[in-house]
Amino acid sequence: MSRLLICSESETILARVERICSSIGWDAERSGFDLSVHKRIAAKEADAVLFDLSIDPDSAERVVKTVTDALPFFPLLFLYSGVLPTPAEGTGFVYSIAPERLDQLEHVLISLSCAGFPASEIPPWRDDVQTPVPRVLIVDDDSNLAYELGHLLRAVEQYDVEVANSGFEAGALLHGFKPDVAIIDISLGDMDGREVCTFLRTHERFRDTKIIAVSGYYQPDEAEDAPACFDSFMPKPLSVQDLLGHVRAFLSAE
Structure with a gap:
């Protein structure tokens, strides 16, 4: 089962995302807005991450930059209303969703399910x-x-x-x-x-x-x-x- 890490402190957002994931066969897991997210992604414990950028702009910007710099191949989803811009073009594979259009998350995750494969199956670097x-x-x-x-x-x-x-x-x-x-x-x-x-x-x-x-x-x-x-x-x-x-x-x- 594919897994989405949810980085948000909004109980409303967390509950809605969990319901969406459950309806399409994704496992939703709550995660704090700290650098442990980076370590979990590197350990292939998730297939995508949703960052709620509206909760703590300063902390969010630091964590997101760390993740995109270290893991540019990883699909990142951003929930924001113009608080912060998403990473610059060319820095990674990103999707953005406005909070009032959170229902779009279902379509994004279905697209990832059809197009990709679990993070644990990503091939190792070849010399x-x-x-x-x-x-x-x-x-x-x-x-x-x-x-x-x-x-x-x-x-x-x-x-x-x-x-x-x-x-x-x-x-x-x-x-x-x-x-x-x-x-x-x-x-x-x-x-x-x-x-x-x-x-x-x-x-x-x-x-x-x-x-x-x-x-x-x-x-x-x-x-x-x-x-x-x-x-x-x-x-x-x-x-x-x-x-x-x-x-x-x-x-x-x-």
């Missing part, structure tokens, strides 16, 4: 030196397309390929997988794919990762407003030969 085969990450909510692309890259090029069907799942995979090239759909179901691109671009561990953004909704001229997020853009439907050409070109340039 780069021991696996010299080029690594490719595919992030696309079209599971059939993602599967076919992954099969193609493994069979034709013999790359080490990981596939994610959501931003949350990509974040979990990145905990143990450092891609040389990432192919990312910027129109994901659970979040804007450009947030995943920005996260890769701004995180020191992935500074050398080349990013190919793809989309069936945006055209090249429409994607020009975010060139810093990715290295190249390809519209869908994809040309397999063109995509392979992009991947090969990036890998040969390293």
